[in-house]
Amino acid sequence: MAAITPRQRTGWATANFVVIALALIPVLWLVSLSFKTPTAVLDPSFVPAQWTWGNFHGILTSSQFIRPLINSIGIGLISTLIAVVLASMAAYAVARLRFPGKSVLIGMALLIAMFPLIALVTPMFTIERALGLFNTWPGLIIPYVAFGLPLGIYTLSAFFREIPWELEKAAKVDGATPFQAFIRVIAPLAAPGMVTTAILVFLACWNDFLLAISFTSTISSRTAPAAMQYFSGGSVFTVPTGPIAAAAVVITIPIIIFVLFFQRRIVAGLTSGAVKG
Amino acid sequence: MSTNTQTVTAGAPAEAPPRRKPQLSEGARAERRLGFMLIAPAVIVMIAVTAYPVVYAIYLSLERYNLALPNATKFIGFGNYGAVLSSPYWWHALEVTLIITVFSVAITLVLGMLLAFVLHRTIFGRGLVRTTSLIPYGIVTVAAAYSWQYAWTPSQGYLSSIFNNSAPLTDQVKAIIVIIIAEIWKTTPFMALLLLAGLSLVPEDLQKAAKVDGATAWQRFTRITLPLMKPAILVALLFRTLDSFRIFDNIYILTQGSNGTGSVSILGYDNLFNALNLGIGSTISILIFICVAIIAFLFIKGFGTAAPGTDIGKR
Numbered sequence: 276m277a278a279i280t281p282r283q284r285t286g287w288a289t290a291n292f293v294v295i296a297l298a299l300i301p302v303l304w305l306v307s308l309s310f311k312t313p314t315a316v317l318d319p320s321f322v323p324a325q326w327t328w329g330n331f332h333g334i335l336t337s338s339q340f341i342r343p344l345i346n347s348i349g350i351g352l353i354s355t356l357i358a359v360v361l362a363s364m365a366a367y368a369v370a371r372l373r374f375p376g377k378s379v380l381i382g383m384a385l386l387i388a389m390f391p392l393i394a395l396v397t398p399m400f401t402i403e404r405a406l407g408l409f410n411t412w413p414g415l416i417i418p419y420v421a422f423g424l425p426l427g428i429y430t431l432s433a434f435f436r437e438i439p440w441e442l443e444k445a446a447k448v449d450g451a452t453p454f455q456a457f458i459r460v461i462a463p464l465a466a467p468g469m470v471t472t473a474i475l476v477f478l479a480c481w482n483d484f485l486l487a488i489s490f491t492s493t494i495s496s497r498t499a500p501a502a503m504q505y506f507s508g509g510s511v512f513t514v515p516t517g518p519i520a521a522a523a524v525v526i527t528i529p530i531i532i533f534v535l536f537f538q539r540r541i542v543a544g545l546t547s548g549a550v551k552g
Numbered sequence: 553m554s555t556n557t558q559t560v561t562a563g564a565p566a567e568a569p570p571r572r573k574p575q576l577s578e579g580a581r582a583e584r585r586l587g588f589m590l591i592a593p594a595v596i597v598m599i600a601v602t603a604y605p606v607v608y609a610i611y612l613s614l615e616r617y618n619l620a621l622p623n624a625t626k627f628i629g630f631g632n633y634g635a636v637l638s639s640p641y642w643w644h645a646l647e648v649t650l651i652i653t654v655f656s657v658a659i660t661l662v663l664g665m666l667l668a669f670v671l672h673r674t675i676f677g678r679g680l681v682r683t684t685s686l687i688p689y690g691i692v693t694v695a696a697a698y699s700w701q702y703a704w705t706p707s708q709g710y711l712s713s714i715f716n717n718s719a720p721l722t723d724q725v726k727a728i729i730v731i732i733i734a735e736i737w738k739t740t741p742f743m744a745l746l747l748l749a750g751l752s753l754v755p756e757d758l759q760k761a762a763k764v765d766g767a768t769a770w771q772r773f774t775r776i777t778l779p780l781m782k783p784a785i786l787v788a789l790l791f792r793t794l795d796s797f798r799i800f801d802n803i804y805i806l807t808q809g810s811n812g813t814g815s816v817s818i819l820g821y822d823n824l825f826n827a828l829n830l831g832i833g834s835t836i837s838i839l840i841f842i843c844v845a846i847i848a849f850l851f852i853k854g855f856g857t858a859a860p861g862t863d864i865g866k867r
Contacts, residue, residue, distance in 0.1 A: 279675055287674045294670055295684045301699040301737060302687060304710060308702055319713035365594040373580065374587030380595065387602050389794040391844045393817040394837040397824050398605035398612060421601030424594050453586050484694050484801040489821070500694040504805075516702055523695035534690035538683045545745050 302527065308520035330521035334506075340522055342494045343502035347526070350412055350498060351480040354419035359473045361420070362427025363465065367457055369428065370435035371443070384425035392422075396489045403490055410492045418486055423476035430475065430544050434468025435461070471544035474537050481530065499526045606841060612834035619828035632835040642836070644812060645819040646843070652728065652815065653796040656735040660792060661785070663736065664743030671744060672751050689741040697805035700734045724812045731813065734802045739795070743788050750784020751777070790851045794844055816840050 304321065309330050311323040318324065334340040369377055399418065400409070408414035438461060446456040487501035494502060503522050506515040534541060576584070613633070616626045636642045671682050688696070703709040706719045720726035754777050762772050778785075800817040803809055809818040820840060824833035 283675065287670075287676065290670045291674055291677050291681050294667060294681050297737070298684045298687045298741075301696060301703070302691065304703055305695065305699045308699075317708055319708055319710050321710045361594045361597065364590040368587040368590035372583050372587040372590070374584040377587075380591055383595070383598060386848075387598055389791075389844060389848055390602055391794075391798045391817070391837075391840045393798060393800065393820045394609065394841040394844075395602065395605050396820065397830060397833040397837050398609040399601075400824060401612065401830060402605060402608065417597070418601050421597050424598055428594065453582065478690065482692050484804070485817070485821070488804075489825070500692050503694065503698070516708070519698055520702065523692070523698050527691050527695045530690050530692065531687055534686050535683050538686055541686065541689075542682070542745055545742065 302531070305520050305523050305527070308516060309524045311517060311520075313517055330517035331525070334518050334522050334525070339494060339506065340499070340502065340518075340525075343497050343499045344525070346412070346494075346496055347481060347498040347500070350415050350419065350496075351477050353412070354416045354423060354480045355473050355477040357416070358420045358423030358427050358476050359431075359469055362424050362431050362472065363462070363469060365424070365428050366431035366435050367461065367465075369432040370438075371440075371461075372453075380428075384428045387422065388425040388429070390422070392485050396485065400489060409490060410496050412496055414490045415486060415496065415498070418490075419480045419483065423479060426475055426479065427472045430472045431465070431468055434471070435465055438464045467540070468544075471537075471540040474533070474541060475544050478530065478534075481526075606838075609834040609837045609841075612830055613838050615831050617829070617831040617834075619830060628831075632831050633839075636832060636835045636839060641819060642816075642839070645814050645816045648728065648813060649797060649799065649815040649817075652732055652735065652799055653793060656732045656739070656796050657789065657792050659732070660736050660740050660743045661789065663740045664747050664788070667740060667744035668747040668751050671748050685741050685744065687741075688738050689745075691738070693738060693801040694805055696738055697734060697802045700730060700737075700802075701806050704730055721807055722811060727807050727811055727813045731799075731802050731806055734806065735796060735799065738802075739792060743792055746788035746791070747781065747784055750781040750788075753784070754780045786851070786854065790848070793847060793851070797844060797847060798840075816843070 307321055307323055310326045310328075311318070312325050312327045312329065315323060315325055365380065368374065369380065395418070403409040403414050408417070442460050442464070443456045446460045447453070451459065482500070483498070484500045487498040491497040491501060499522065503519050506518045506522065614627060614629055616624060616628045616631065618624065667685060671678070671685065674681055701721065703711040704718075704720050706712050706717045712718055712720075718726075720730050758776055758780075759772055762776055767775065798817055799815050800821070803813060803815055803818050804821075807813045809815070809822065814822070816836065817840070820833055820836040823829050823836060827833075
C-alpha cells in the first residue's frame with residue numbers, strides 16, 4: 276500500500292466516479308424535472324433549458340401536499356419515539372438481564388422483520404375499519420411502531436452489549452434499583468445507539484408506501500409518498516410531472532442531507548446486529 | 553418475597569431437575585420480573601399487529617366476503633384457496649415476483665460486492681464515496697420510482713431518448729427489466745454495507761500471507777475472502793430475498809402491475825382495494841405468508857449455526 280502507481284490512481288478514480296455518478300444521476304434527474312417549466316417537461320434533455328420555481332411554489336401552497344407532509348412528519352416522529360422507547364426497554368432486557376424466553380423474543384423480532392407487509396394489509400384493513408382507526412394517525416402509527424420494534428430491538432441490543440457492565444453494578448452497589456440503574460446509568464451511555472436506531476426507524480416510516488395507501492383515504496392522514504399520485508396538473512390534459520418531481524425532491528432532499536450528516540451512525544446501525552459473530 | 557409472584561419455571565422448585573439451582577435467589581427473581589416487564593410492551597405491540605391479524609386473515613380466508621356484496625358473506629372452507637390456486641393470475645404474479653427476486657438479488661449481490669470492495673479499498677475519496685453511495689438507500693422508494701418512470705417515458709425522459717424514444721414500460725419483459733433496475737439501484741448500497749461489515753472482518757495478515765505464497769487476487773478472493781464472508785453474505789441474501797419478494801412500491805408507480813408485471817403483493821392489493829374482496833385478499837395474504845416462511849426456512853437450513861440472532865440468543 277506504500278507506493279501508489281499512477282495506474283492504480285486512475286483505476287480507483289474511475290471506480291469512485293462510476294459509483295458517485297450511478298448514485299446521483301436518478302436524483303439529479305428528479306431535481307431537473309422539478310425545475311422544468313410545464314411545457315418543457317416534454318423535453319428529454321437532462322438540464323432544463325429554462326429554470327422555474329413554479330412547481331415548488333405550486334405544491335408548497337397546496338394543502339394537497341402540505342397536509343400530507345405534516346402527516347408524514349408527525350406520524351414518523353411519534354412512531355419513532357414510541358418504537359425507540361419500547362425497543363430500548365426490550366433491548367436492555369435482552370442484553371443485560373437473565374430471563375427465559377429471550378431467544379423466543381429474538382426469533383419473533385426476526386420473523387416480524389421479514390414479515391410480508393401485504394399479508395397484513397387485508398386483515399388490518401378490516402380491523403382498523405371496525406375499530407375506527409382507518410384513515411387516522413394512530414391507524415398508521417400502530418403498525419409503524421410494530422415494524423420499527425424488531426429493527427430497534429436488534430440494533431439496540433447490539434449497542435447495549437458494548438456498554439460496560441461494571442457501571443451498572445456500581446450503581447446497584449450504591450443502592451440503585453435495577454430500574455434506576457437503567458434510567459440513570461445505562462440510558463445516557465446508550466444515547467448514541469438510540470439516536471442511530473431512531474434514524475433507522477424514522478427512515479423506514481418515512482419511506483413506507485404500502486401501508487400509507489392502504490390505511491388512509493383522505494389527506495387528513497395520508498402521508499406524502501402516498502399523496503403524490505393524487506396530484507393534478509394545471510389542467511385535465513397536463514400530466515403533473517413537474518409537481519410530482521418537486522414533491523419527490525422535497526421529501527427526498529432533507530432525507531439525503533440527513534443521511535449524509537449521520538452517515539457513520541447509519542452504517543454502524545445497519546451493520547451492528549446483522550453480521551458480528 | 554411474596555409466594556404468588558408469576559412462576560416462570562414449569563414445575564415447582566421441588567420437582568426441578570437437581571442440576572439446576574434448587575431455588576432462584578431473590579435477585580435473580582427480581583431480574584426475571586424486570587426482564588418480562590421490560591419486554592412486555594414490545595411483545596404485546598408486535599403480537600397485536602402481526603400475529604393477531606394473521607390469525608384473523610386465516611379466518612377471513614375461509615369466508616366468501618366481498619365488501620360490495622356484504623349479504624353474500626358465508627363460510628366456504630377452502631373454497632377461496634381453490635379459487636386462487638387454480639387461477640392463472642396467482643401463478644403469473646408468483647412467477648413475476650420470483651423472476652424479479654432472483655434477478656435483482658443476484659445482480660445486487662454482485663454489484664454490492666463490487667461496491668463493498670470499492671468502499672473498503674479505494675485509496676482516496678473514501679468518505680465521499682461512502683457517503684454518496686448511501687443516497688439510494690436513503691431516498692424514498694416512491695420518489696426514486698417516479699424518477700425511473702419519467703426517465704423511461706417517451707419524448708420526455710433522458711433514458712428513453714437515449715434508447716431511440718423507446719417505451720419499455722408498456723412492454724412486459726422490458727418493464728420487468730426496468731423494475732429490476734430500479735430495485736437494484738435502490739438496494740445495492742444496503743447490500744454493500746452488510747458485505748462491507750463482513751469484509752472488514754477478513755484479517756489483512758491472511759491476505760498478505762497468501763500474497764507472499766503466490767496466490768493470485770482471484771484465488772485470494774475465492775479461497776480466503778469468500779469463505780470468511782460467508783455468514784455476512786448469507787445474512788445479506790436472506791434480508792434482500794425476503795425484502796425483494798414483497799416488492800410493491802416500484803411496480804405500483806412504474807406500471808401499476810399492467811401488462812403482466814404485477815407481483816403477488818400487487819395482486820393482493822388489487823383484490824382488496826379494486827375488487828373489495830376480503831376473502832380472496834386474505835387468501836392471497838396467507839399464501840404470501842407461506843411463501844415467505846418457506847424461503848426463510850430454506851435459508852435458515854442453509855445457514856446452519858450462522859443464523860442471525862443466534863449470537864444474541866446465546867449470550
